[in-house]
Amino acid sequence: MAPSVTHVCGTVTGDVEVRFTESGVAVCRFRLTDTPSQWDAAAQRWRDGAPIHYVCTAWRDLARNAAESLVNGVHILVKGRITEIRDNAVYLSADDIGISLRKRIAYTETSLPSPAAAAPVTPHSPPTPASPSPSHPATRRPGNPPAWWEKRRSSGWTDNGTPSAAADGIPLHAGG
Numbered sequence: 001m002a003p004s005v006t007h008v009c010g011t012v013t014g015d016v017e018v019r020f021t022e023s024g025v026a027v028c029r030f031r032l033t034d035t036p037s038q039w040d041a042a043a044q045r046w047r048d049g050a051p052i053h054y055v056c057t058a059w060r061d062l063a064r065n066a067a068e069s070l071v072n073g074v075h076i077l078v079k080g081r082i083t084e085i086r087d088n089a090v091y092l093s094a095d096d097i098g099i100s101l102r103k104r105i106a107y108t109e110t111s112l113p114s115p116a117a118a119a120p121v122t123p124h125s126p127p128t129p130a131s132p133s134p135s136h137p138a139t140r141r142p143g144n145p146p147a148w149w150e151k152r153r154s155s156g157w158t159d160n161g162t163p164s165a166a167a168d169g170i171p172l173h174a175g176g
Contacts, residue, residue, distance in 0.1 A: 003080055004081065004082045005079070005080070005095075005108050006079075006080065006081075006082060006092070007078070007079050008032065008034060008054060008077070008078050008080075008090075008092070009034060009075065009076070009077045009078070009100055010032040010033050010034035010035075010052070010054060010075070010076070010083070011032065011033055011034075011073060011075050011076075011113065012031070012032060012071065012072055012074045012075075012076060013031045013032065013033045014028055014030070014031050014072055015071075015072060015100060016028050016029070016066060016067050016070050016071075017029045017030065018063060018064075018067040020175040021083075025059065025060060026059070026060060026061075026063040026064045026067070027058070027059050027063050028058050028063040028064075028066050028067045028085065028109035028160065029040060029055065029057050029058075029116075030054065030055075030056055030066065031053065031054065031055055031056075031088065032053075032054040032055075032056055032076070032078065033051050033052070033053055033054070034051065034052045034054070035049065035050075035051045035052075035117050036048075036049040036052070037047050037049065046117075052090065053088060053089040053090070053108075054078070054079065054090050054091070054092055055089050055090075055091050055092070056080065056091075056092045056093075056094045056097075057080055057092070057093050057094065058089070058094040059092075059093075062095075062096070064095075065097075066097055067163045069099070070097075072149060074099065074104075075099075075102060075103055075104070076097055076098060076099055076100055077089065077097070077099075077100055078092060078094050078096070078097050079093040079094070079096040079097075080093050080095050080096075080115040081093045081095065102130075111120065
């Protein structure tokens with residue numbers, strides 16, 4: 001029997017975990033929670049139903065892109081295959097992931113507005129150029145990649161002379 005393909009939407013809960021297999025294949029895992037609304041006819045209002053928990057796994061380019069794009073609290077859409085149901089969670093192998101536009105605007109690399117578009121301009125003063133932000137944050141904050149991620153990313157996701165992920169303290173496992 002073929003795996004069941006499904007489409008789910010929900011909110012990313014927690015940080016995206018990313019690892020690399022011994023052969024350098026990226027794999028990420030993240031948790032997703034969907035709280036469906038149900039109409040309460042007696043109260044004549046919508047009520048939150050029981051939350052549905054998902055554990056999603058993505059491989060290769062999708063894993064890299066998800067790890068770069070997803071942060072805690074983002075509402076997303078996932079197309080994937082149900083691989084398992086256990087521990088009160090549905091496990092999905094993600095085939096595609098998208099940002100939900102229901103509650104936010106999402107910019108792509110080509111649609112990103114210029115920094116000047118956000119700078120306030122008063123009629124009697126010249127616009128001030130936006131200060132350049134560092135390309136690598138000095139401190140680790142939620143949503144910012146760790147230092148080992150930047151090393152792997154700058155090497156084109158290969159080991160071309162860079163330390164291996166295992167040397168960077170990243171556990172590796174086969175799969176995918």
